[in-house]
Amino acid sequence: MSKKRxxxxxxxxxxxxxxxxxxARQREYGMLALLALTVAAVQSINHSFLAAGNLSDxxxxxxxxAIVACGMTFIIVMGExxxxxxxxxxxxxxxxxxxVSKHHYGMSVDLSVLLTxxxxxxxxxxxxxLVTVGRVxxxxxxxxxxxxxxxxxxxxxxxxxxxDLPHGLRFLGTxxxxxxxxxxxxxxxxxxxxxxxxxxxxxxRRIYAVGSNPDAARIAGLHExxxxxxxxxxxxxxxxxxxxxxxxxxxxxxxGIGSGFELLVVTCVVVGGTSIKGGKGTIVGSLLGVLLxxxxxxxxxxxxxxxxxxxxxxxxxxxxILAAVLVDHxxxxxxxxxAEA
Amino acid sequence: xxxxxxxxxxxWHEVILAAMLAALLVFARSVAPEFLYPGAQAEMSTHIWELALLALPMTLIIITGGIDLSVGSTMAMCAVVLGLSYQAGISPWVGAxxxxxxxxxxxxxxxxxxxxxxVHPLIVTLATLAAYRGVAEGISxxxxxxxxxxxxxxxxxxxxxxxxxxxxxxxxxxxxxxVVLGKTTTGxxxxxxxxxxxxxxxxxxxxxxxxxxxxxxxxxxxxxxxAVFVARRNTAKADIGQGMELDVITAxxxxxxxxxxxxGRIVGTLLGVLLxxxxxxxxxxxxSRDELIFIVVGALLIVSVLLNTVLSPRRx
Numbered sequence: 001m002s003k004k005r006x007x008x009x010x011x012x013x014x015x016x017x018x019x020x021x022x023x024a025r026q027r028e029y030g031m032l033a034l035l036a037l038t039v040a041a042v043q044s045i046n047h048s049f050l051a052a053g054n055l056s057d058x059x060x061x062x063x064x065x066a067i068v069a070c071g072m073t074f075i076i077v078m079g080e081x082x083x084x085x086x087x088x089x090x091x092x093x094x095x096x097x098x099x100v101s102k103h104h105y106g107m108s109v110d111l112s113v114l115l116t117x118x119x120x121x122x123x124x125x126x127x128x129x130l131v132t133v134g135r136v137x138x139x140x141x142x143x144x145x146x147x148x149x150x151x152x153x154x155x156x157x158x159x160x161x162x163x164d165l166p167h168g169l170r171f172l173g174t175x176x177x178x179x180x181x182x183x184x185x186x187x188x189x190x191x192x193x194x195x196x197x198x199x200x201x202x203x204x205r206r207i208y209a210v211g212s213n214p215d216a217a218r219i220a221g222l223h224e225x226x227x228x229x230x231x232x233x234x235x236x237x238x239x240x241x242x243x244x245x246x247x248x249x250x251x252x253x254x255x256g257i258g259s260g261f262e263l264l265v266v267t268c269v270v271v272g273g274t275s276i277k278g279g280k281g282t283i284v285g286s287l288l289g290v291l292l293x294x295x296x297x298x299x300x301x302x303x304x305x306x307x308x309x310x311x312x313x314x315x316x317x318x319x320x321i322l323a324a325v326l327v328d329h330x331x332x333x334x335x336x337x338x339a340e341a
Numbered sequence: 342x343x344x345x346x347x348x349x350x351x352x353w354h355e356v357i358l359a360a361m362l363a364a365l366l367v368f369a370r371s372v373a374p375e376f377l378y379p380g381a382q383a384e385m386s387t388h389i390w391e392l393a394l395l396a397l398p399m400t401l402i403i404i405t406g407g408i409d410l411s412v413g414s415t416m417a418m419c420a421v422v423l424g425l426s427y428q429a430g431i432s433p434w435v436g437a438x439x440x441x442x443x444x445x446x447x448x449x450x451x452x453x454x455x456x457x458x459x460v461h462p463l464i465v466t467l468a469t470l471a472a473y474r475g476v477a478e479g480i481s482x483x484x485x486x487x488x489x490x491x492x493x494x495x496x497x498x499x500x501x502x503x504x505x506x507x508x509x510x511x512x513x514x515x516x517x518x519x520v521v522l523g524k525t526t527t528g529x530x531x532x533x534x535x536x537x538x539x540x541x542x543x544x545x546x547x548x549x550x551x552x553x554x555x556x557x558x559x560x561x562x563x564x565x566x567x568a569v570f571v572a573r574r575n576t577a578k579a580d581i582g583q584g585m586e587l588d589v590i591t592a593x594x595x596x597x598x599x600x601x602x603x604x605g606r607i608v609g610t611l612l613g614v615l616l617x618x619x620x621x622x623x624x625x626x627x628x629s630r631d632e633l634i635f636i637v638v639g640a641l642l643i644v645s646v647l648l649n650t651v652l653s654p655r656r657x
Contacts, residue, residue, distance in 0.1 A: 081463070135650045136643060137600045139408075139463070143587060144643035151635030263471060290350045312479040318472025325460040325468070 027273035030327065031288040038292065038299060046302040054298070056177030056181065063183040064089075064242035065264055069286040070194035071235030072269045077211040078228055079278025080131060080138035084145035085265055088123055091153040092116050092243040097162035097253035100169050109168035123149070124236015128229035146262065154255050162253040174246030180307070183245035190238065194283045207231065212279025244307045256277050267317060268293050271324040293317050326328035354597035354649065358612040362619065369623050374627050384582040385622045387498065387573060390507035391416070391566040391582075393614050395589045396519040403524075403593055405552060406532040406602025407462040409559045411451060412566075412650075413585030414473035417578075419444045420569035421477045424486030424577025433493040435498070437572075441564035441626045445472055448560015451545075452553035468635035470586070479578040485578035489571070497573025507569045514562070519607040527551065535602030591642045597649065 027333050043049045069084050098104045099112035107115075123145075130141040175182050198204040210217040210224050218224060247257060272289030274281025295315050300309045369376045376382075395412050402409050419440035426436040447469070454465040499506050522528040531542045534548055544547050563582075571577045596613030596621060598605025624634045 128649070130643065134647050135645045140594060140646050141643060142599055143590065144639040147587060147591075147635045147639030147642070149639075151632040151637075151639065154632035154635070162507050221625055263467065265469060267471065270467075307480055311482055312475055314471045315475025315479050318468045318470070318475055321464065321468035322454065322472070325454070325464060326458065329458045329460065 001138065026287050027070050027328075028288060029283065031272065031285060031292065035288060042299050042302050046304060049302045054302075058295050058298050059184055060181050060278060061298070062290050063181075063187040064246040065261070065268055065294050066187045066287055066290045067190045067238050067245075068235065068241040068261075068265050069268050069272075069290050070190055070283055071231070071238040072205055072265050073194070073272075073274055073281055073283050073286045074198070074231045075138075075235055076266075076269055076274045076276060077278055077281050078207055078230075078231055079211050079214070080228065081231065081266065081276070082127060082138065082142045082235055083262045083266065084123075084127060084142035085235065086258040087146045087149035087153065088120065088239045088264070089243050089247075089261055090255060091123075091156065092120055092240050093247040093253050093257045094153045094156040094162075095119060095257065096169070096244060096247070097165065098156055100166055101162045101164050102166075103164060104162075109166060109172075111171070112169070113244050113263035117237060117245060120240025121233050121237040124233040124239070125229065127236065128232030131232065132225040132228045150255075150259075157253075157255050159255075161222045163251065165248060165251060165253070169248045170249075170251070172245055173250075183249075184312070186241060186245050191283065191287055198283050204228075208279060226340065250295075264293065264317070267321055271321055273324075273328075293320060296320075301329075352608075355606070355609050357648070358596065358609065358616055358645075362612065363618055364614050365616070365623065366449055369619075369627075373623075373627055381626075385618075385626075386508070387505065388622070389614065389618045390505075390511055391570050391585065392588055392592060392618065393511050393611075394507075394514060394560070394562050394566045394569070395585065396592045396610050397477040397514050397592050397607070398562050398606060400596070400605055401518065401531055402462075402555050402559055403521065403590075403598045403600060403628050404531050404602060404605045405555065406538065407455060407552065407555070408590070408600075409448075409462065409556060410452065410466040410586045410590075411447070411469040411473055411527050412492065412559060412563045412589055413475065413582035414470050415444055415447045415560050415563035416567040416570065416582035416585060417477040417580065418447060418473045418566040420480040420571050420581050421486075421579050423568060423571050425481060427489060427577075428486050433489050433572075437493075437496065437568040440568050440571075441561060442555070444560040444562070444564020444567065445557055446560070448557040451555065451560065452556030456549040456552040456554060474579070481579045483579050485576050487576040489575050490636055494572050494575055497569050507573075510565060510569070515607065515611065522607055531555075531606060533602055535599075535604070565628060588617065588638070591638060595642060595645050600646075610649070 037235055039050070048054065049300060068089075072082060072085070096112050096116040098116060099107045100109055105112075127138070127141055127145060128134050130136045134141075172182055179186060197208070206217070206222050206227055209220070210227055214224060243258075247253060268289035269281070269286045270276060270289075272281070272285030272287070273291060297310055297313050300313060300316075305311070361496045366377065395416075399409060399412070404625060417588055423433070423436040423440040426439050427433045431439075451462075451465055451469055454460050455462045498508060501509060504512075521532065530541065530546045530548075530551055533544070533546055534551065538548060567582070570581060574581075592613040593605070593610050594613075596609035596611070597606070598609060619639055620641065621634050624637055625631070
């Protein structure tokens with residue numbers, strides 16, 4: 001306790017905002033340390049863990065969650081939530097599959113991808129409208145959407161699988177430019193753009209303002225309705241982007257795609273330090289969360305605990321969240337004691 | 342004056358739900374009269390009990406402003422405990438007891454995180470939604486256990502004096518929930534917590550103890566639902582109860598309980614459960630297509646809450 005006091009002594013003149021910023025940054029360092037620890041532990045047991053091939057595979061696995069987590073961070077920072085992203089991914093996968101398939105519509109790959117991106121944006125927009133104009137809580141809207149979209153997906157696929165994906169679409173999932181897989185390039189672009197928006201633009205500041213104090217933001221003349229609708233639309237669009245670059249990695253499109261994806265994304269964002277009450281959280285934290293949780297399965301495989309160990313994947317992911325909130329709890333308690341002192 | 346009296350009538354939501362239910366049944370009668378035959382309804386009623394059992398504690402939890410997303414996973418974990426203990430040679434009845442105890446422990450763990458560590462219930466139960474399902478998969482290695490003795494399946498399919506046994510369990514739980522919520526100080530405290538938790542704390546309500554009890558109750562109900570489910574299906578597997586939390590929350594919210602807390606009634610939940618049950622069964626009876634059920638139930642949830650916010654403009 002006293003050590004901590006000494007460490008922050010020179011910062012006695014800091015404002016509350018800066019202090020909170022410090023805590024948030026500490027969270028990212030903690031995440032980074034945990035990630036490094038995990039990687040080092042697995043590497044020390046299995047030396048092929050950090051081989052270039054495996055590293056690239058793991059990043060590719062994380063890409064869709066990373067892309068959607070950027071949008072989800074904004075949504076949760078605004079004090080809302082979107083648990084329909086998994087079902088949305090399922091529907092968008094089905095739609096892009098049906099559009100390009102020779103047995104169905106047989107459209108060109110470019111047009112199908114464009115329509116899919118558009119549809120993703122529209123679905124997000126509908127979510128946003130129901131939350132802002134309809135004033136239905138976002139957990140209810142997206143819970144309803146989760147169910148509805150799953151039904152629509154099965155209707156679109158009609159109980160069948162789409163297997164004749166053209167080469168052009170497969171390339172989006174499996175191809176690479178200058179040796180880097182396309183989905184990694186896309187994920188990197190989305191991540192950098194989101195970080196820039198969040199930290200360097202008025203839009204980002206408005207999003208955080210609405211999330212941390214909606215009443216003050218309204219009085220300051222910010223359009224809560226417009227901002228929230230925008231963020232939901234953006235997330236829908238990002239789900240479509242993630243779908244287009246990740247689903248064609250497989251040669252089959254079936255109705256189970258994306259189930260449970262919403263939990264993974266929300267978990268990553270929350271473990272990454274974004275407060276579910278809004279106003280606090282960073283894109284970098286969410287991305288670290290994705291790296292930590294998205295690689296649990298690979299970690300388990302490389303630890304050579306036997307193939308049965310992968311059954312524990314979800315239990316470990318859940319344990320990570322509980323550990324994160326416990327750490328938060330301890331940090332917060334220390335923080336309030338200091339603030340009172 | 343008349344308008345004011347109309348608006349202050351407290352049972353609008355229940356009236357709307359009852360009207361929707363009546364409309365559905367009238368429609369069903371005109372399209373497929375056999376759907377309403379007592380035999381058919383009795384047959385279908387075996388599907389309702391897990392949902393109904395879980396909806397009761399969920400109503401109380403949502404009234405306090407909380408939520409429990411882990412009920413489906415808790416059910417799976419309890420079912421696996423029941424299955425594995427039967428496999429180990431323990432009587433299935435003792436196994437069922439173990440399942441209920443497991444559920445209570447799982448719920449209590451949720452409660453500790455919500456009440457003592459003060460983490461948002463959405464996050465806690467999202468974590469345990471993954472964790473409990475993971476434990477169920479981990480300890481059972483995703484293998485099913487079946488072949489329970491015929492005597493045990495009575496728990497899911499048997500009846501006493503024409504009333505199904507799970508129905509009896511539910512009736513007792515329903516009565517208890519309605520009395521506690523409507524007639525006791527604990528019930529009033531539950532509403533108070535949902536309205537204003539801080540004020541409740543200052544006025545001496547033991548908020549933490551009530552929350553802990555409610556989440557424990559929810560886990561216990563999940564254990565009971567698991568026992569009933571396993572007895573009915575005669576199989577215990579780690580993938581049961583998937584998506585159950587959505588059905589339960591849909592039923593409760595459809596029943597007029599506000600997701601922000603402070604508002605809700607057991608009668609409403611009962612109607613919500615009935616409406617969802619009849620809708621699902623009718624859609625699968627008439628068109629036998631699962632995807633339609635998803636669409637109708639999801640749309641029902643959004644539309645009912647939309648109507649609710651439109652009808653009461655002063656709510657946020």
